[in-house]
Amino acid sequence: MADEPMTTSTPSESKSTLKLMSKSMYAKEAALRNLFLLCATAAVAGVALIFLFVGVRGWPIIQDPGLGAFLFGKVWSSSTDQFGILPLVTGTLVITIGALLLGAPLAVGTAVFLSEIASPRVRSVVRPAVELLAGVPSVVYGFFGLIILRPIIANLTGGLGFGPLTAAIILAVMIVPTIATLTEDALGSVVPGIREASYAMGATTWQTIYKVLLPAASVGIIDAIILGMGRAVGETMAVVMVAGNAPQFFQGLGEPVSTLTSQIVIDMSYASGTHRTALFGMAVILFLISMGLVALVRVISNRKKEG
Amino acid sequence: MMHVSADVREDTTRPRADKISVKDLDFYYGDFQALTGITVGIKERGVTAFIGPSGCGKSTFLRCFNRMNDLIPGTKVDGTILVDGEDIYAPGVDPVDLRRRVGMIFQQPNPFPMSIYDNVAFGPRLHGVTKKPELDEIVERSLERANLWKEVKEILPRGGLTLSGGQQQRLCIARVLAVEPDIMLMDEPCSAIDPTSVQKIEDLMDELKDRITIIIVTHNMQQAARVSDETAFFLQEKTGQPAEMVEFGRTAEIFTSPKDRRTEDYITGRFG
Numbered sequence: 001m002a003d004e005p006m007t008t009s010t011p012s013e014s015k016s017t018l019k020l021m022s023k024s025m026y027a028k029e030a031a032l033r034n035l036f037l038l039c040a041t042a043a044v045a046g047v048a049l050i051f052l053f054v055g056v057r058g059w060p061i062i063q064d065p066g067l068g069a070f071l072f073g074k075v076w077s078s079s080t081d082q083f084g085i086l087p088l089v090t091g092t093l094v095i096t097i098g099a100l101l102l103g104a105p106l107a108v109g110t111a112v113f114l115s116e117i118a119s120p121r122v123r124s125v126v127r128p129a130v131e132l133l134a135g136v137p138s139v140v141y142g143f144f145g146l147i148i149l150r151p152i153i154a155n156l157t158g159g160l161g162f163g164p165l166t167a168a169i170i171l172a173v174m175i176v177p178t179i180a181t182l183t184e185d186a187l188g189s190v191v192p193g194i195r196e197a198s199y200a201m202g203a204t205t206w207q208t209i210y211k212v213l214l215p216a217a218s219v220g221i222i223d224a225i226i227l228g229m230g231r232a233v234g235e236t237m238a239v240v241m242v243a244g245n246a247p248q249f250f251q252g253l254g255e256p257v258s259t260l261t262s263q264i265v266i267d268m269s270y271a272s273g274t275h276r277t278a279l280f281g282m283a284v285i286l287f288l289i290s291m292g293l294v295a296l297v298r299v300i301s302n303r304k305k306e307g
Numbered sequence: 308m309m310h311v312s313a314d315v316r317e318d319t320t321r322p323r324a325d326k327i328s329v330k331d332l333d334f335y336y337g338d339f340q341a342l343t344g345i346t347v348g349i350k351e352r353g354v355t356a357f358i359g360p361s362g363c364g365k366s367t368f369l370r371c372f373n374r375m376n377d378l379i380p381g382t383k384v385d386g387t388i389l390v391d392g393e394d395i396y397a398p399g400v401d402p403v404d405l406r407r408r409v410g411m412i413f414q415q416p417n418p419f420p421m422s423i424y425d426n427v428a429f430g431p432r433l434h435g436v437t438k439k440p441e442l443d444e445i446v447e448r449s450l451e452r453a454n455l456w457k458e459v460k461e462i463l464p465r466g467g468l469t470l471s472g473g474q475q476q477r478l479c480i481a482r483v484l485a486v487e488p489d490i491m492l493m494d495e496p497c498s499a500i501d502p503t504s505v506q507k508i509e510d511l512m513d514e515l516k517d518r519i520t521i522i523i524v525t526h527n528m529q530q531a532a533r534v535s536d537e538t539a540f541f542l543q544e545k546t547g548q549p550a551e552m553v554e555f556g557r558t559a560e561i562f563t564s565p566k567d568r569r570t571e572d573y574i575t576g577r578f579g
Contacts, residue, residue, distance in 0.1 A: 199378060
């Protein structure tokens with residue numbers, strides 16, 4: 001380029017000291033960009049393929065007994081070929097709500113303690129312990145629930161102790177790390193100035209927490225709880241071990257119920273025909289629930305940003 | 308000698324007693340001593356300015372008056388600070404109660420992420436004021452005293468963070484005024500806002516100082532000269548050494564005939 005005759009009078013062209021990007025450098029940049037694009041696409045493609053797969057396999061259930069009979073059918077019985085998932089949906093709902101009622105306050109309290117009250121030394125012990133909860137395999141939770149918790153619940157409610165209460169308590173502990181970690185992040189990202197301002201106004205630590213910090217972090221906390229809810233809806237192994245797995249309507253805290261996930265895992269090994277199709281249909285429902293929850297998080301976060 | 312267009316007014320209306328008396332104050336961050344041997348009497352009403360180079364302990368000293376330093380683990384105060392004759396570091400004194408009497412404005416405007424109304428009502432609500440008419444009145448009066456009422460009276464339910472930086476700072480002042488403090492600490496309140504707003508806040512200080520004792524930390528010497536009645540000059544002579552108060556006196560004297568060579572060097576711009 002420097003050999004070209006200088007016909008133009010623009011000084012920048014004739015006397016540029018900026019190095020030009022070499023061809024190899026350009027190629028490398030482009031390759032990297034495409035590589036990352038590929039990674040992102042792979043994730044999206046994975047989700048899409050799974051949805052497509054379960055959707056195709058589950059589709060006939062909407063045609064044969066029909067969507068209404070599937071979603072709102074009150075009887076789940078493979079021997080009589082009745083596949084209404086309403087009892088399973090209610091089971092999932094009861095256990096999830098129970099887990100949230102027990103687990104969310106515990107988790108938010110833990111996060112407040114870690115973020116606002118604990119000394120650095122205490123924090124350095126408690127935080128890894130909470131994070132460890134997330135790393136415990138769910139079968140271990142189930143085992144704990146089965147051996148330790150179930151007898152206690154059996155004493156409380158009568159019966160064998162298999163049921164929504166046992167499952168909800170186990171799930172409550174399992175969702176604590178999810179909610180606590182995200183809530184602590186939300187509290188940590190509150191502008192530091194307002195914490196100081198609150199104390200300077202003569203607010204006590206408690207007043208600062210519940211009048212200033214929790215409202216300021218509320219969106220993040222709601223997101224955290226919704227994600228915890230997603231975890232509770234999807235959890236399978238621990239629930240299978242303690243819920244009792246009777247596909248019947250909720251009859252009491254100590255009476256066996258089944259959930260969408262546990263019914264799939266129990267029946268999948270032997271189900272065939274319409275039964276199998278129904279299980280795929282349930283997978284689609286679970287898929288839609290978690291998509292709905294993620295969408296909800298998005299909507300809440302965006303609304304906060306605007307207002 | 309630098310000539311500052313100082314409008315340093317003599318307050319001849321009534322004699323001013325000491326509002327805050329500090330005696331032999333040492334301050335430590337852990338093992339590091341940040342301040343040493345400070346003894347000073349800060350007069351009631353009026354404005355006292357703390358000036359000095361960065362890192363000379365002005366803000367640290369200011370934060371002793373409402374015990375904000377208590378929130379930093381490992382800090383220690385030796386010596387006494389009397390507010391209205393009472394030792395605020397005496398055992399058993401509740402820093403929370405102290406902070407209701409000693410308000411504070413920070414460098415970065417820090418309204419709460421709630422409505423303008425709720426920001427101002429925050430302090431009174433802490434005190435247990437719950438009746439709406441009473442709160443309404445406090446909010447209006449406080450915003451008026453902070454010269455913000457006219458700008459926000461139509462938009463009280465709007466978020467405090469939607470205001471401009473200068474308005475946010477006046478909102479913070481209104482929030483402090485709502486609890487009727489008799490001391491207001493201002494930690495570089497104008498360094499993060501635009502010049503027009505600075506003017507408004509300086510005017511405001513001038514109005515408030517008839518009733519409230521104001522202490523302002525500032526890097527801006529012209530501002531100190533403009534707004535203050537007394538000035539204290541702080542200096543940390545060597546890194547790692549504790550800072551001390553070099554000179555304290557009437558602002559007019561500090562800026563026209565400082566007694567200490569180091570004060571003169573600083574205000575004439577020889578360092579810092």
